Amino acid sequence: MLKIVSTTPYQDQKMGTAGLRRKSKVVMQENYVENFVQSVFDAIGGVSGQTFILGGDGRYYNKIAIQKIMKMAAANGMKKVIVGQNGYISTPASSRVLLKNKADGGFVLSASHNPGGINGDFGIKYAIASGGQCPTSISDKIYENTKNIKEYKILEAPDIDLSQIGTQKLGDMEIEIIDSVKDYVDMMEAIFDFDAIRRLFAGGFTFVFDAMNAVTGPYARKIFEEILGAKKGSVVHAEPLEDFGGLHPDPNLIYAKELVDLMYSDKAPDMGAANDGDGDRNMILGKKFFVTPSDSLAILTDNYKLIPGYKNGIYGVAKSAATSTAAGRVAEALQIGYYEVPTGWKYFCNLMDSKRITFCGEESFGTGSNHIREKDGIWAILFWLNIIAATGQSVEQITRAHWKKYGRSYYMRNDYDGLDVDVANKLMADLEQKLPTLAGKTFGSYTVAEAKPFVYNDPVDGSSTKNGLIVYFTDKSRIVYRLSGTGSSGATLRVYLERYETAKLDENVEEMLKELGDVSRQIGEITARTGKTKADLLT
Ligand code: VG1
Numbered sequence: 424m425l426k427i428v429s430t431t432p433y434q435d436q437k438m439g440t441a442g443l444r445r446k447s448k449v450v451m452q453e454n455y456v457e458n459f460v461q462s463v464f465d466a467i468g469g470v471s472g473q474t475f476i477l478g479g480d481g482r483y484y485n486k487i488a489i490q491k492i493m494k495m496a497a498a499n500g501m502k503k504v505i506v507g508q509n510g511y512i513s514t515p516a517s518s519r520v521l522l523k524n525k526a527d528g529g530f531v532l533s534a535s536h537n538p539g540g541i542n543g544d545f546g547i548k549y550a551i552a553s554g555g556q557c558p559t560s561i562s563d564k565i566y567e568n569t570k571n572i573k574e575y576k577i578l579e580a581p582d583i584d585l586s587q588i589g590t591q592k593l594g595d596m597e598i599e600i601i602d603s604v605k606d607y608v609d610m611m612e613a614i615f616d617f618d619a620i621r622r623l624f625a626g627g628f629t630f631v632f633d634a635m636n637a638v639t640g641p642y643a644r645k646i647f648e649e650i651l652g653a654k655k656g657s658v659v660h661a662e663p664l665e666d667f668g669g670l671h672p673d674p675n676l677i678y679a680k681e682l683v684d685l686m687y688s689d690k691a692p693d694m695g696a697a698n699d700g701d702g703d704r705n706m707i708l709g710k711k712f713f714v715t716p717s718d719s720l721a722i723l724t725d726n727y728k729l730i731p732g733y734k735n736g737i738y739g740v741a742k743s744a745a746t747s748t749a750a751g752r753v754a755e756a757l758q759i760g761y762y763e764v765p766t767g768w769k770y771f772c773n774l775m776d777s778k779r780i781t782f783c784g785e786e787s788f789g790t791g792s793n794h795i796r797e798k799d800g801i802w803a804i805l806f807w808l809n810i811i812a813a814t815g816q817s818v819e820q821i822t823r824a825h826w827k828k829y830g831r832s833y834y835m836r837n838d839y840d841g842l843d844v845d846v847a848n849k850l851m852a853d854l855e856q857k858l859p860t861l862a863g864k865t866f867g868s869y870t871v872a873e874a875k876p877f878v879y880n881d882p883v884d885g886s887s888t889k890n891g892l893i894v895y896f897t898d899k900s901r902i903v904y905r906l907s908g909t910g911s912s913g914a915t916l917r918v919y920l921e922r923y924e925t926a927k928l929d930e931n932v933e934e935m936l937k938e939l940g941d942v943s944r945q946i947g948e949i950t951a952r953t954g955k956t957k958a959d960l961l962t
C-alpha cells in the first residue's frame with residue numbers, strides 16, 4: 424500500500440566530498456534516510472520509469488536502509504532496482520553495474536574508509552547515469568530539498584529477501600538481485616593479462632590482500648585465489664562484518680597495521696595490498712617497502728603499455744591538487760594530457776567522459792581509470808600484479824627505477840583531527856587572506872615562490888570550484904592546506920607536504936619532510952590556533 428508520510432526536515436543533510444556521511448546514530452533518527460532519498464528523487468524530477476543500482480559495503484544499518492530505499496523507489500514509480508546479493512556491492516562494482524545496465528542512477532550505502540558499527544559512521548553515495556557521483560550542481564539542489572521537505576512516499580510491504588539471485592516484484596517495481604562479483608570479474612579480465620598473472624602466482628609469487636572485514640573480501644577471494652591462483656588464505660579479513668571487526672577500514676600505514684607489520688617483517692610475502700570499506704581505495708606494499716599513492720599513479724601511467732586494456736594508447740592523466748606532482752612528470756614525458764582537479768572523484772568524471780584522460784588518482788589511496796567512474800581498489804592491485812608479471816621486477820625495483828628516471832617526490836599528508844569547526848574555518852580564512860603576502864618570504868631553507876587558493880575551472884561544464892590553499896616554494900616543494908569533507912564530527916585539517924629531489928632518492932620520508940612540516944605549522948599558525956604541536960595522523 425502506498426503511504427505518503429509527513430516529515431520534518433533535518434538541516435544537516437549536505438553532502439561532502441563523497442556523498443552524505445554521518446554518525447550511524449544520526450542516520451538512525453526517524454525519517455533521516457527517507458528525507459534524504461526523497462530529496463534526491465525530487466531533485467532529479469522524480470524517478471518514474473527509471474532503473475537504479477543499490478547496495479552497500481555491509482556496514483551496520485546497510486540492511487535496514489536498503490529496505491527503506493527499495494520501498495521508497497517502488498512508491499515513487501521506479502521501474503526497476505538492481506541490488507547486490509545480500510545487499511553488498513562495492514563502489515567500483517556499482518559503477519560498473521550502473522554503466523553496463525545503462526541505469527539512471529544508484530546508491531552505495533557506505534561511509535567508505537570511516538569506521539562502522541552503531542558507534543561508527545554511515546553514509547550514502549549517490550551516482551548519476553554517467554556512473555559517477557553527482558556533481559555539485561545536483562547535490563546543491565538535493566540539499567535545498569532536504570531543508571524544506573514535508574513528505575515522502577513509501578510502500579507499506581514486508582521486507583524483501585536479498586539472499587537469492589533472481590527477480591521479484593515489490594508493488595509494480597521489479598527487483599533484480601545480482602551477483603555483482605561476476606560482472607566485476609568479467610570487466611577486470613577484459614583489461615588485464617590474467618594468464619600472465621596466473622603464471623606469476625604459479626611460479627611461487629606470494630601475496631596478501633587485506634579486505635579489512637569490508638566489502639571486497641568476496642571479490643578478492645574470487646579474483647586472486649580462485650581465478651588467478653594465489654595461495655588459499657592470501658585474502659585475509661575476507662568476511663564483510665557490520666562493524667568491520669573493529670577495524671578502521673582505511674588502507675594506510677596506520678590503520679592497516681596488521682598487514683603493514685607483516686610486510687615489514689622477515690616473513691613478508693612479495694606483495695601486500697589492502698582496500699577500504701567500499702573497495703575504491705588501495706594500498707600497495709612490497710617487502711619492507713611502501714608505495715605512496717601519488718607514486719603509484721605515476722608508475723601505473725608510465726607502464727600503461729604493459730596492460731592489454733590500454734596498450735593502444737591513453738588520453739591523459741589527472742590528479743587532485745593535493746596529490747604529488749609525480750604523475751605530471753610522466754604526462755610530460757609521454758606527451759599526454761595532464762589535469763589537476765579538486766579533491767573528490769566526481770571532478771575526474773567530465774575529463775573521462777570527454778576523452779581527456781584515461782587514468783586518475785588521489786593521494787588518499789585512490790587510483791582508477793575510465794573503465795568506470797569511481798576509483799577502483801582491486802583494479803589498481805591487478806595493474807601492479809600485471810606490471811610485475813610482465814617485467815619480472817619486484818614492487819621495490821619498479822618504484823626505484825621510476826625514481827631514477829623521473830626523480831622522487833617525498834610526500835606525506837598530515838591530519839589534524841578533532842578541531843573545533845569555527846577554529847578550523849577561521850584558520851583557513853585567515854591563511855587565505857595572508858597568501859598574497861607570502862611570495863618572496865623565506866622560512867628556514869624554504870622560500871615561497873607563489874601562494875594562492877586552488878581554483879579549478881572545469882573545461883567541460885564550465886563550473887568553477889575552489890578547494891584548498893597552496894604554497895609553492897622555489898625548489899618545487901609544495902604545501903597544500905584543506906579541510907576534510909568526509910568527517911562526521913568536528914573538523915579535520917589536512918596538510919599535504921611535497922618535496923621533489925632528483926639526486927637524493929633513498930632518504931627517510933619523515934626526515935626529508937621534517938622542516939617542511941615545521942614550516943607548514945608556522946605559515947598556517949596551526950600550533951597557535953589549535954594547540955597541536957604535531958599532526959594526529961601521518962599518511
Ligand atoms: C577524502 C579524501 C579524498 C577522497 C574522499 C572520498 O576526502 O581526501 O581524496 O576522494 O575522502 O574517498 P576529504 O574531503 O575527507 O579529504 V572514499 O574512499 O571515502 O569515497
Ligand code: CO
Pocket residue numbers: 514535536699700701702703704
Ligand atoms: Co572508499
